[in-house]
Amino acid sequence: MATKVYKALADPTRRKILQLLRDRDMTAGELSDQFPFARPTLSRHFNVLKNADLIQGTKLGNQIVYRLNVSVLEEALLAMMQAFKVDLSVSEADEEPGQS
Amino acid sequence: MATKVYKALADPTRRKILQLLRDRDMTAGELSDQFPFARPTLSRHFNVLKNADLIQGTKLGNQIVYRLNVSVLEEALLAMMQAFKVDLSVSEADEEPGQS
DNA sequence: ATATTATTTAGCTTGTTAGCTAAATAGAAA
DNA sequence: TTTCTATTTAGCTAACAAGCTAAATAATAT
Numbered sequence: 001m002a003t004k005v006y007k008a009l010a011d012p013t014r015r016k017i018l019q020l021l022r023d024r025d026m027t028a029g030e031l032s033d034q035f036p037f038a039r040p041t042l043s044r045h046f047n048v049l050k051n052a053d054l055i056q057g058t059k060l061g062n063q064i065v066y067r068l069n070v071s072v073l074e075e076a077l078l079a080m081m082q083a084f085k086v087d088l089s090v091s092e093a094d095e096e097p098g099q100s
Numbered sequence: 101m102a103t104k105v106y107k108a109l110a111d112p113t114r115r116k117i118l119q120l121l122r123d124r125d126m127t128a129g130e131l132s133d134q135f136p137f138a139r140p141t142l143s144r145h146f147n148v149l150k151n152a153d154l155i156q157g158t159k160l161g162n163q164i165v166y167r168l169n170v171s172v173l174e175e176a177l178l179a180m181m182q183a184f185k186v187d188l189s190v191s192e193a194d195e196e197p198g199q200s
Numbered sequence: 201a202t203a204t205t206a207t208t209t210a211g212c213t214t215g216t217t218a219g220c221t222a223a224a225t226a227g228a229a230a
Numbered sequence: 231t232t233t234c235t236a237t238t239t240a241g242c243t244a245a246c247a248a249g250c251t252a253a254a255t256a257a258t259a260t
Contacts, residue, residue, distance in 0.1 A: 140249090
């Protein structure tokens with residue numbers, strides 16, 4: 001997975017944007033209203049997320065509707081787990097056999 | 101989960117350190133030898149990872165042995181998945197019922 | 201005590217990031 | 231066409247991050 005994704009996730013504002021989009025598509029303005037920052041600031045955050053391919057924007061008349069790229073996010077997290085060899089499977093049936 | 105962890109993961113050098121420690125504990129020097137950077141640079145990376153509680157260092161005589169905090173890493177990734185409502189469970193048995 | 205080795209801390213430099221305001225673009229409404 | 235609204239782009243500043251070298255610390259070996 002690209003460093004771009006990790007970098008994109010490193011900012012709390014961007015993480016919250018992703019979480020908001022997890023629930024529904026939102027326009028740039030709607031998203032911006034959730035934050036205490038100026039619009040251009042949010043606009044740049046959108047751009048970072050777009051460059052990481054985590055969201056995509058579609059022009060709809062006057063405004064831009066942003067949508068989460070769910071599959072990209074999922075694959076990113078999966079790749080992360082593989083990179084660190086973290087196994088989050090459910091069953092804990094068998095213990096590692098040790099000398100006892 | 102704290103922003104510290106996300107920030108710590110945002111740097112490729114630090115990610116590689118974690119991966120190396122995934123296999124075995126290593127001294128600061130051993131780790132440094134894997135990278136084309138000066139020791140003090142690596143030292144600061146160790147510190148960032150320590151502050152995120154992802155690794156821990158133990159003085160052993162002359163040197164410092166770094167060890168991965170596996171459980172912290174695992175919980176971090178789990179929290180990440182929950183934060184983004186990503187479900188990586190195995191079964192894909194049932195499809196979402198759609199109008200057809 | 202002195203020197204050697206391993207590591208960190210301090211201080212500097214350069215590049216990046218995240219905030220801001222002002223200006224540009226683009227579509228919708230009048 | 232003029233105005234209004236939504237959003238982005240441009241350009242600025244301050245803070246942060248990551249690299250470096252030189253110096254400090256701490257343990258080991260001579």
